[in-house]
Amino acid sequence: MTLYCLNPACPSPKNPNTHQYCQGCGQELLYTTQDYLFRDRYHVKQVLGEGNFGRTYLVEDQNFSNRKRVLKKFIANFQGQGLETAKELFKREAKILDTLKHEQIPAIYDHFEDKNYLYLVEEYIDGEDLIKEFNREGQFNEEKIQSLLKELLPVLDYLHQRNLLHRDIKPDNIMRRRYDGKLMLIDFGGVKEVSKTRGTLIYTPGYAAIEQMTGHPQPASDIYSLGVTCIRLLTGYFPDNNDENDPIYDSSQAIWLWQEYLGKQGIKVSEKLGFVLNKMLENLAQNRYKNVQEILEDLKESPTHIQALETATHLSKTETKIANQTTLLSLMRKQKNLVFTICFSSGIMVAWLVKYFLYSSSSNLVFFSKILDYLALLSIFIVLVSLGSFIILLIKNKKKQTTIITATSLQPSSMNQKVSSSHYSVTTPQIQQPSANISNTQKTTPTKKSKKKIISSIKDFNFEVITVNNQGKITGKKTRKNKYFTVDLGQNIYLEMVIIPGGDFFMGTPVKEGRDRSQERPQHQVNLSSFCMSKYPITQAQWVIIMGNNPSEFKNENKPVDTVSFYDSLEFCIRLSEEVGLDFNLPSEAQWEYACRSIINPSQYRQLDGIEIYPPFHFGDTITHILANYNSTRTYRQETIGMYQQQTTEVGSFSANNFGLYDLHGNVWEWCADDWHETYENAPKDGTIWLDGYDQHSPMRGGSWAAFPFYCRCGTRSKVQRNSCSHYNGFRVVYNFKKNT
DSSP states (O other), X not given: OEEEOOOTTOSOOEEETTOSBOTTTOOBHXXXXXXXXXXXXXXXXXXXXXXXXXXXXXXXXXXXXXXXXXXXXXXXXXXTHHHHHHHHHXXXXXXXXXXOOOTTSOOEEEEEEETTEEEEEEEOOOEXXXXXXXXXXXXXXXXXXXXXXXXXXXXXXXXXXXXXXXXXXXXXXXXXXXXXXXXXXXXXXXXXXXXXXXXXXXXXXXXXXXXXXXXXOOHHHHHHHHHHHHHHHHHOOOOOTTOXXXXXXXXXXXXXOHHHHHHHTTOOOOHHHHHHHHHHTOSSGGGSOSSHHHHHHHHHTOTHHHHHHHHHHHHHHHHHHHHHHHHHHHHHHHXXXXXXXXXXXXXXXXXXXXXXXXXXXXXXXXXXXXXXXXXXXXXXXXXXXXXXXXHHHHHHTHHHHHHHHHHHHTOXXXXXXXXXXXXXXXXXXXXXXXXXXXXXXXXXXXXXXXXXXXXXXXXXXXXXXXXXXXXXXXXXXXXXXXXXXXXXXXXXXXXXXXXEOOEEEXXXXXXXXXXXXXXXXXXXXXXXXOEEEESXXXXXXXXXXXXXXXXXXXOOTTSBOOSOOHHHHHHHHHHHHHHHSSXXXXXXXXXXXXXXXXXXXXXXXXXXXXXXXXXXBTTBSOOOTTTOBSOTTSOSSSOOOOOOOSSOOOTTOSOBOXXXXXXXXXXXXXXXXXXXXXXXXXXXXXOOOOOSSBTTEEEEESOOTTOOGGGGSTTOOXXXXXXXXXXXXXXXXXXXXXXXX
C-alpha cells in the first residue's frame, strides 16, 4: 500500500506505508494524506489524476464558501532558460484559457507560480469522462456517436474560430456533466494558437494526426483526434503504450481498419456515418474536412433520424390505440350501473324482436305482446339516454385519456431506439419499464379511498415583481395582483393554483440569445387558452401526502420534491386528480414557457418584422443570486458572481414573475408533458401537448440549483430520459379549464 501526500508542492508524494514522514516534503503523513491546506486558501481533498506533464487535485476554495475547484500542477522538466520559457508559455496559455467563455469548456479562476511550479485553478465538473462511461455501459452505438459529434463539433468550432487548437482530444478529456448530461471538453493544458512555426510536441499516441506529431498542428488535427475518439468508443479498442499492434490501425500503410473490426463483431454503421468518420480520419490533412461546419452539414443529411422517427410514429399510433381501449374499459368498470342498464334494456329489445318475428301471429300472447311492446319502447328510450350519458362521460375524461396516452406512449422498447443528441441519453443504465416503476410505488404506497379534497373559491393575491438591467441592478419594484384557488390536501397542506390568462406569445428564442441552440427555434406564435398552474414547484409535503414517500435528496417539506422521474410526476398527477376530482397534468412546453415569460405588454417587445423578442429571464436581461437559486459562479451578462447554494431552497424564497409564479428560474428542472422534438418545426400553435416525437425523452425547463445562468433562461430546453431520477429534477402541475360564457 502507498501513502500519497496531498501537498501539491511535494516533489515526490508517493511513500511506502511504513513511512511516518513524507520523503518528498518531510511533513507528517498522518495529516498530509488526509487533506492539505495549500497557500492558505485551497483545501486539497484528493488527487484526481497524474500524467507526464502534471498532477490534478480536487480542492475546496475557502475564499468562495468552500466551492469545489480543480487545481492543476504543471511539472516542467526544464532547467535554466528552458524553465523560464516554459513559465512564459504557461502564463500565455493561461491568459488564452481565461478568454474562453463557453458552457462546455471549464472556466478558469486563477493561475500562479509557487516554488518554481506552475498552477492552474479551474472549474470542477461533477461527472465522468467517456472512458469511465465506456467501462460502465460498454461500446458506443451509432446513435451515441452521432450525439457526441453534434455536441462537441460546435465546441471545436468555437475554438477554431478563435484561432486556437486543443491538441489532446481523447475520451479521457471529454466529460459528461452529471446534472444535465452535457458533454464538456476538458484539459486545455496543450491549447495553442494556430501558427506556421513548429510548436512544442504535445499529443497522445493513438489519437494524434501525423502533422501534429511532427510539430505542425492545425484545425484539421483536432478533427482527426475527434474522429479517432469516435472509432475507439465504437470498437472498444483503446491504444496501449506498450502494445505496438493496434487491430484497428495499420501503421505500415496508414490505414484505419475500424469498419472491418466492427464487421467481425457483427456490427454495422450507416454509410453516411462511415463516410463522415473516414473523411475525418484521412491521413493527409488536406483530404480531411476543412472545417467543422462541413461535418455538421453532412451529419444533417443522415437518414438515420428520419427512419427512427417513422418507426417512433408507427409505434406511437399503435400504443395510442391500446391506451384508448384501456381508457374505455376503465370507464366501463367505473360505470357498472350504467353498463348494466344498457345491457338489460338491450335484452328486452332483443326479446321484442324475437316475439315480433317468431310469434307475431299468435293470439295466445296478446296480453304479453302488449306489455313487451311498451317495455321495448321504454328500453329504446333508456338505451338512447344511457348511451348519451356514456358519450358525455367519455368526453369529460378526455384530459385523463390524454395523460394515459402519454404514459403509454412513453414505455421504452428495444424496437424504438432513436437518434439521441444530448442529455442523459448515454449516462443512464438500462431503462426500466415505467409500468414497473408505477407498480413499485403502488406497492409501497397503496392508494387510499378518501373524501374529495376541499377546493376554495377563486381569490385575489398580491405579490412583488422585481426587474433588473444587464448588470443585475434592480431597476424597478412593483406590486401586482392575480387570482388563484387552493386545494386543501389535508394536514394543513395546500396546493395553490394560479390562474394564467390566455393570450398570444412568440415561443422560442432569437439566434442572438440562443446562440447555436437550434432546438429553441424557429420562433413561432402560439395562442393559448387560460389555464391554472401551481404557484410553486410541487413541494415535498405535497408529494408525501399524495404519494406517501419522499424520494428527495435535500429533505425539507417546503423545498421542491426532487429525484423524481417523468413517470413519477405523471403518477402524482393521476393520483392527485383522483383525490381532488379535477384533471391535473404536467404542463405542455408552450404552457410552461408562456407562464414563465409572463409578458403583460407584448407590444413593447415587438420588432419591425412583427415578431416579439422578449428578455431571456422574466425579471429582465440577466439573473443574479438574489433573484434565483442557480450556480452563480458564472455570469450571464455583466452581473457579479454571487453565492452558490449547492442545493435546493424552499419554494417562494425569491420574487415572483408577472403572473405570480415562483421559482421558474433555477431550483429544480421541471418536467413537461411533451415528447422531445429537436426543433420547433411543425409545433402546435394552440399550446397543447406535442406528442409523436422522441417518446423516451421529455423536455425539462427552467434550470436547477446547479445550472449555469445560460441554462436558466425562459427559452432553454433540456432533453432528458423520462426514467431519469436526478436530484436536479422536479415539476409543477397545471389544470386546464375554459371559463363559462
